[in-house]
Amino acid sequence: MEWIYWAIVIILIIIAFVGLLxxxxxSVLFLAASFILYGVFFSFEPFNWLFWVIQGLFVLLLFGADYVANTIGLKRFGATKAGIVGSTIGILIGPFVIPVLGIIVGPFLGAVIGELIVHKTDIKQALKVGVGSLVGFISxxxxxxxxxxxxxxYFLWMVL
Known part of the structure; x- marks a missing residue:
């Protein structure tokens, strides 16, 4: 039974990394679920209060890193709010419309279309913002x- 429990924990961790793309x-929920299920399946003993505080800080850092990296990439290339919103929509929809390339094409096209529709900017500036969305997303x-x-x-260090 132990190997099944470990398989579940590992699958949740893998799903968390798939969530990057x-x-x-x-992703954060799947990582947290893997830690909690380890505790349920095996023991919560390795997880003291410091473990949960550190993991909680990493969760906050994840949210902050996501926001900061995308915003810096977009703003640095001259994006407006329309480009940022378009990029966000593209990030969410792109992978489902174009299965493999959508993760790259989606935010790029979303930012470009957002800039073109709302601000009627020239195509060169809109494409520059699209590149900024890619830089932000990849970083x-x-x-x-x-x-x-x-x-x-850190989780593995605590449990192994």
Whole structure:
């Protein structure tokens, strides 16, 4: 039975990392669920109050990193609120409309279309904002991936 429990915990962690590429998947919830299910299946003994405080701080850092990386990438390339909203919509819809490339094409097109429709900017500026959305999104994935890896390593360090 123990290997089944571990399989469930590992699958939840894997889903959390898939959530980096498919933002509709709430990565943080899957990571938290993996920690909690480990406690239910095995024992909560390895998880003292410090573990939960540190993991909670990492969760806050995840949310902050996501917001900051995307906003800096977009603002640095001259995006307005329309570009930011368009990029966000593209991030959520893109992977479902274009299964593999949608994660890259979605935020780019969303930002470009948002800028063109709302501000009627020239295509060159709209494309620049689209590139900014990609830079922000990719740096967000990278940053969140590092934070999630640290969370998992800390979890494994506590339980093994």
């Amino acid at each position: 498919y933002p509709i998947i709430p 967000s994935i990278f940053t969140k991936g590092i934070i999630q890896t640290i969370m998992v390593v």
